[in-house]
Amino acid sequence: xxxxxxxxxxxxxxxxxxxxxxxxxxxxxxxxxxxxxxxxxxxxxxxxxxxxxxxxxxxxxxxxxxxxxxxxxxxxxxxxxxxxxxxxxxxxxxxxxxxxxxxxxxxxxxxxxxxxxxxxxxxxxxxxxxxxxxxxxxxxxxxxxxxxxxxxxxxxxxxxxxxxxxxxxxxxxxxxxxxxxxxxxxxxxxxxxxxxxxxxxxxxxxxxxxxxxxxxxxxxxxxxxxxxxxxxxxxxxxxxxxxxxxxxxxxxxxxxxxxxxxxxxxxxxxxxxxxxxxxxxxxxxxxxxxxxxxxxxxxxxxxxxxxxxxxxxxxxxxxxxxxxxxxxxxxxxxxxxxxxxxxxxxxxxxxxxxxxxxxxxxxxxxxxxxxxxxxxxxx
Numbered sequence: 001x002x003x004x005x006x007x008x009x010x011x012x013x014x015x016x017x018x019x020x021x022x023x024x025x026x027x028x029x030x031x032x033x034x035x036x037x038x039x040x041x042x043x044x045x046x047x048x049x050x051x052x053x054x055x056x057x058x059x060x061x062x063x064x065x066x067x068x069x070x071x072x073x074x075x076x077x078x079x080x081x082x083x084x085x086x087x088x089x090x091x092x093x094x095x096x097x098x099x100x101x102x103x104x105x106x107x108x109x110x111x112x113x114x115x116x117x118x119x120x121x122x123x124x125x126x127x128x129x130x131x132x133x134x135x136x137x138x139x140x141x142x143x144x145x146x147x148x149x150x151x152x153x154x155x156x157x158x159x160x161x162x163x164x165x166x167x168x169x170x171x172x173x174x175x176x177x178x179x180x181x182x183x184x185x186x187x188x189x190x191x192x193x194x195x196x197x198x199x200x201x202x203x204x205x206x207x208x209x210x211x212x213x214x215x216x217x218x219x220x221x222x223x224x225x226x227x228x229x230x231x232x233x234x235x236x237x238x239x240x241x242x243x244x245x246x247x248x249x250x251x252x253x254x255x256x257x258x259x260x261x262x263x264x265x266x267x268x269x270x271x272x273x274x275x276x277x278x279x280x281x282x283x284x285x286x287x288x289x290x291x292x293x294x295x296x297x298x299x300x301x302x303x304x305x306x307x308x309x310x311x312x313x314x315x316x317x318x319x320x321x322x323x324x325x326x327x328x329x330x331x332x333x334x335x336x337x338x339x340x341x342x343x344x345x346x347x348x349x350x351x352x353x354x355x356x357x358x359x360x361x362x363x364x365x366x367x368x369x370x371x372x373x374x375x376x377x378x379x
Contacts, residue, residue, distance in 0.1 A: 004067065004354040009048050013355035016041035020348055034344035038064055041351035048355075064347075067354075071346040077295040078131065082339055084302035085265075087331030089139040091309050092261055094327050095318040096253015102143035104255045112148040112229075116158055116212045119145060123162025124205070127170040129294050132269055133163040140262060151228035152235055153221060161208035165201035257318060261309040268308075269301030276300070 020037025024030055042064055046056040072079065092098055109115050119141040126133045137159050145155050167175040171192050183190050196202075211217075217225045227233040277283060277292035313319045352358075 004045070004070075004350075005049075006354060006356060007045065007048055008356040008359065009044055010356075010360055012044050012048070013352060013357035013360045015044065016355070017348060017352055017357070030341055031344060034341070034348055035064075038067065038344065038347050038351050041348070041355060042067070045351070045354055067350055068343060068347045071350050072343060075295065075342070075346055077293075077299040079339055079342070081131070081295065081298040081302050082135070082335045082342075083332045084299070084306050085135050085139070085331075086333075086335035087328045088261065088265065088302065088306045088309055089135075090327040090331040090334060091306070091313070091319070091324055092139070092258050093143075094323065095257050095313050095316075097255075097257030097259075097261070098139075098143040098253075100253040100255050101140070101258040102147050105144045106147050109144065109148075112145070112150050113212065113215050115141070115145050115148045115150060116154070117209075119155065119158050120162055120209055120212055123159055124166050126266070127166045127173050128266075128270060128273070129173065129298060130163040130167045130175065131294075132298055133167065134159050136262065136265070137162070140258070146234055149228045149232060149234065151221075151224040153224040154217070154228075157221065158208060158212065161204050165204045168201045169195045169198050171195075253318070257313070257316070261305060261312065264308045265301060265305035267301075268304040269298050271297075272300035272304070273297030 016037040019040055020033050023033035023036060027033060039060065042060040043057065046060045046063070050056050050059075105115075105118070109118060119137060122141060123133060123137045126136055138155070141159075142152075142155065164175070167173040168179070170176060176188065176191055179187070179191050273292040273294060274280075274285060274288040274297070276294075276296040277288035279285060279288035283291065310321075310324050313324065314321065
């Protein structure tokens with residue numbers, strides 16, 4: 001970490017993430033839980049490096065923004081991708097594309113179960129990157145599931161249960177690139193060979209499809225679904241899209257106004273990824289994908305996708321240039337919660353890296369592997 005030296009704190013290194021997880025489960029509030037986890041990690045870092053004391057406590061507080069700034073700088077392309085995709089989503093909705101698409105789909109999809117299954121299938125099809133999967137499937141399917149009163153909690157769970165699990169078992173994905181790289185020489189072939197043994201991903205997908213098909217809900221999810229069905233409360237709270245929905249002209253918009261920009265977005269993101277991997281400099285497709293920088297590729301793809309949407313809607317006369325420019329800050333605002341959570345999570349990850357967590361876990365597994373090797377897959 002730039003500005004933070006790596007120190008070995010042993011068992012203390014995993015206290016911050018465990019604390020953040022426990023607090024999040026208890027309070028159901030993510031921002032404060034992650035912040036407390038980061039601050040606790042910084043206190044451990046300062047006390048280990050310089051000894052306990054009031055001065056170190058103050059330094060811990062002042063250095064948290066520095067750690068956060070480093071993470072934002074290191075993930076700037078991905079944050080820009082989120083903001084641009086948010087802007088594109090608002091532009092499509094304001095042009096009437098989301099509404100027209102939802103109305104068209106509801107003539108073929110007749111109930112909430114079918115809408116949920118369609119969401120799952122689309123999540124499986126878009127396997128290039130988990131961030132891209134979540135945001136694209138969410139943008140495309142939200143208007144449809146809203147029509148059938150599927151709660152946003154259920155929609156988020158379906159999308160999340162296909163995004164990372166599908167990417168980690170897809171040979172051509174940003175996860176295959178990352179995991180293969182960690183494994184070193186011949187890492188990609190090892191990754192492919194390990195796919196049938198990735199029980200977490202496979203069972204998550206099977207469980208998700210099973211519960212969607214049988215329409216089984218339990219616990220808090222059942223409560224959110226009941227709120228959506230009987231109270232027409234899709235959010236179990238405030239509607240962050242209320243202001244946007246009020247601005248949509250019901251008389252405009254066609255299905256193509258959503259489908260074409262999304263298809264162009266997908267194509268541009270794939271091209272952006274292989275471009276970052278050197279495809280246009282002579283590398284083969286698989287080699288370029290293996291060497292790609294997913295965040296750069298997605299950022300480029302979303303930028304070109306947004307430009308295409310602007311040009312397309314101007315030609316279609318769906319929106320004025322001024323209206324499209326007004327959508328950009330609205331899209332950015334819609335992505336603020338996701339950006340904040342990712343920033344705090346990256347900061348917590350950077351904190352645990354500085355405390356030597358990955359080395360502690362590695363050494364613990366190595367020294368304990370003989371005794372617990374049969375339980376490792378279960379763990």
